[in-house]
Amino acid sequence: MDVGQPNSGDLLEIYRRVALLRRNDDRAIKVLRSGRLAMPYYSARGQEIIPSAISVQLRDEDYICTIYRGIHDMLAKGMPLNELWAEMAGRATGTCKGKGGPMHITYPSKGIMVTTGIVGSSMPIANGLAWAAKLDGLDRVTVAYFGDGASNIGAFHEALNLAAVWKLPVVFVCQNNRYGEHTRYAKTTGSPRVADRAASYGMPGLHVDGNDPIAMYRAGSEAIARAKSGGGPTLIEAMTFRFMGHVYGDDDAYMDPAEKTAAMEADPVPRFRAKLLADSIASEASLKIIEDAIEAALDEAVEFAVSSPFPPVGELTLDIYQHEVAA
Amino acid sequence: MGTKQTTMLQALNVALADALAADPKVLVFGEDVADEEGGGVLGVTKGLSAKAGTERVRSTPISEQAIIGAAIGAAMGGYRPVAEIMLMNFTAVAMDMIANHAAKLRFMSGGQTRVPITIRMMTGAGLATGGQHADYWEAIFAHIAGLKVVAPSTPADAYGLLRSCIDDPDPCIFIENLVSYSTKGEAAASGTRVPLGKARVAREGRDLTIVSYSRVALEALHAADLLAAEGISAEVIDLRTISPWDKEAVLKSVAKTGRLLIAHEAVRPFGAGAEIAATVSEELFGKLKAPVRRVGAPFCPVPFSSALESAFAVDRNDIVPIARSFMQSTSEKVLELS
Numbered sequence: 001m002d003v004g005q006p007n008s009g010d011l012l013e014i015y016r017r018v019a020l021l022r023r024n025d026d027r028a029i030k031v032l033r034s035g036r037l038a039m040p041y042y043s044a045r046g047q048e049i050i051p052s053a054i055s056v057q058l059r060d061e062d063y064i065c066t067i068y069r070g071i072h073d074m075l076a077k078g079m080p081l082n083e084l085w086a087e088m089a090g091r092a093t094g095t096c097k098g099k100g101g102p103m104h105i106t107y108p109s110k111g112i113m114v115t116t117g118i119v120g121s122s123m124p125i126a127n128g129l130a131w132a133a134k135l136d137g138l139d140r141v142t143v144a145y146f147g148d149g150a151s152n153i154g155a156f157h158e159a160l161n162l163a164a165v166w167k168l169p170v171v172f173v174c175q176n177n178r179y180g181e182h183t184r185y186a187k188t189t190g191s192p193r194v195a196d197r198a199a200s201y202g203m204p205g206l207h208v209d210g211n212d213p214i215a216m217y218r219a220g221s222e223a224i225a226r227a228k229s230g231g232g233p234t235l236i237e238a239m240t241f242r243f244m245g246h247v248y249g250d251d252d253a254y255m256d257p258a259e260k261t262a263a264m265e266a267d268p269v270p271r272f273r274a275k276l277l278a279d280s281i282a283s284e285a286s287l288k289i290i291e292d293a294i295e296a297a298l299d300e301a302v303e304f305a306v307s308s309p310f311p312p313v314g315e316l317t318l319d320i321y322q323h324e325v326a327a
Numbered sequence: 328m329g330t331k332q333t334t335m336l337q338a339l340n341v342a343l344a345d346a347l348a349a350d351p352k353v354l355v356f357g358e359d360v361a362d363e364e365g366g367g368v369l370g371v372t373k374g375l376s377a378k379a380g381t382e383r384v385r386s387t388p389i390s391e392q393a394i395i396g397a398a399i400g401a402a403m404g405g406y407r408p409v410a411e412i413m414l415m416n417f418t419a420v421a422m423d424m425i426a427n428h429a430a431k432l433r434f435m436s437g438g439q440t441r442v443p444i445t446i447r448m449m450t451g452a453g454l455a456t457g458g459q460h461a462d463y464w465e466a467i468f469a470h471i472a473g474l475k476v477v478a479p480s481t482p483a484d485a486y487g488l489l490r491s492c493i494d495d496p497d498p499c500i501f502i503e504n505l506v507s508y509s510t511k512g513e514a515a516a517s518g519t520r521v522p523l524g525k526a527r528v529a530r531e532g533r534d535l536t537i538v539s540y541s542r543v544a545l546e547a548l549h550a551a552d553l554l555a556a557e558g559i560s561a562e563v564i565d566l567r568t569i570s571p572w573d574k575e576a577v578l579k580s581v582a583k584t585g586r587l588l589i590a591h592e593a594v595r596p597f598g599a600g601a602e603i604a605a606t607v608s609e610e611l612f613g614k615l616k617a618p619v620r621r622v623g624a625p626f627c628p629v630p631f632s633s634a635l636e637s638a639f640a641v642d643r644n645d646i647v648p649i650a651r652s653f654m655q656s657t658s659e660k661v662l663e664l665s
Contacts, residue, residue: 097438113400125399162393319434
């Protein structure tokens with residue numbers, strides 16, 4: 001398979017997305033702490049490299065299906081901040097008019113088709129989107145994101161098998177953050193590596209350091225090229241770590257503190273930034289410009305969200321069917 | 328009359344064939360549906376893959392979640408999938424895809440995405456299949472906002488309703504009764520649509536209204552014949568669509584007759600009959616001549632033994648005595664009052 005190598009421009013664009021996801025997470029935590037917003041928040045802090053390195057290789061017409069811990073996946077795919085924040089705030093100006101919330105965001109113009117709150121359910125639907133593209137003769141790729149915990153639910157096996165049998169243009173990206181809810185990977189999963197399971201479906205499996213932007217880009221490049229060339233699906237297991245526990249407010253009591261400290265000391269975001277400077281891909285001033293622009297956009301998004309109106313109660317009976325049906 | 332006669336099974340086959348021919352976006356898939364695998368376990372999809380090709384009429388692994396997931400995704404990708412989940416009980420395996428995703432994606436996306444899928448399934452007691460192949464779960468699906476639930480009783484309705492489900496912009500649960508696949512009736516003219524949510528007055532009457540659907544609607548018609556011999560004139564309404572149900576047609580009929588009996592094969596407690604009974608009681612309380620009655624299966628799993636299964640399955644003999652008794656009790660009441 002062709003494996004692309006990211007050039008300087010790609011790396012800088014990956015960093016711009018990584019910085020956006022990290023700063024968006026900073027802001028979400030700050031706003032939740034301030035009490036200005038209340039929502040269930042599943043931080044993906046620590047996992048930012050994965051969707052950023054993949055999404056720079058996708059077009060708006062390529063699809064993603066993601067999960068409740070998926071705001072990073074959506075932002076990396078081009079979700080606009082104002083509509084995202086308004087949706088998180090449950091406002092009428094949100095992507096879904098405030099009817100989905102942070103666990104159920106959809107934004108088709110950027111290919112963000114489904115966000116599910118059900119573990120494992122991004123994969124069977126991704127297959128259908130990929131099947132439609134294949135029937136249409138398009139070179140559209142569908143990426144299904146999910147966590148290591150989802151590799152133990154039936155939908156994972158059914159979906160990977162069908163994708164392999166039908167040679168669907170899907171990339172299955174497991175963000176292995178070492179915990180499924182509160183339980184460690186090794187306590188729940190017989191296979192040492194999720195990627196090894198690909199072999200049982202006759203599908204290539206890639207085990208990659210999800211915190212390494214170049215390795216992640218190369219894995220994505222191989223999988224996307226395979227999907228576009230009719231070679232069928234790929235399972236990527238991207239190794240990472242979840243810094244903020246399962247859900248915002250989680251006490252992390254089930255985590256080994258030493259493991260968490262070590263992971264946070266190896267935080268991939270400042271490491272990536274330092275590498276861009278060390279390799280003279282970017283200057284401090286140019287990164288500062290990117291980061292300041294993100295902060296300004298976040299300021300605007302939060303204000304846009306909290307100053308937007310709530311949806312009218314009449315929305316309760318809209319969008320259930322195309323044509324309203326009396327209850 | 329010269330109208331062509333057909334069977335339920337044949338009507339369904341023709342509806343699928345016509346839908347595939349009319350719209351290249353229609354897909355038919357599920358376990359064993361292609362011709363190489365027999366064209367469906369009972370032949371409902373026979374010949375379809377030969378005509379439309381195995382890309383569009385496709386046999387799948389035995390993976391109900393993957394089948395419905397693929398249907399949802401393909402629908403969002405612009406297709407009109409008709410997914411077959413062989414037996415209604417097997418929907419339990421795919422319930423997350425149906426209830427949490429197909430039903431809700433339009434609402435949760437604020438109307439940005441839609442899931443125009445038809446999920447076909449067979450069911451029904453009477454073939455000694457026991458507890459896991461014969462349940463009627465229409466009330467479970469009707470209880471989920473976002474789904475439409477359809478259950479035809481005649482070949483013409485089967486054709487027209489299936490075509491309407493495939494055209495519909497929302498997910499439809501399409502229930503086929505196994506026992507009545509061989510039921511004969513008039514064939515629908517090619518291309519006919521029967522609108523969803525519209526009931527059919529299958530027989531006009533004065534004294535009581537019997538509301539039913541699927542196989543039991545045919546039993547209600549037989550019951551009406553038996554009641555007519557006793558001088559009781561029953562109006563039979565075949566609901567055709569359980570959700571959304573045709574409230575207007577039912578209220579109109581009951582306003583006329585003043586008596587309502589609802590009959591279905593599903594177990595009686597919490598069945599579709601309860602919703603209809605409650606609505607009619609709310610809307611027509613002062614006009615009812617008798618309490619609303621319901622006929623349904625006893626609250627137990629579908630049994631195997633023929634002695635038990637025949638007692639379980641609702642038929643005309645369950646309907647007639649109840650219709651008769653509440654006619655008697657109301658006439659006695661009228662006598663007491665006079």
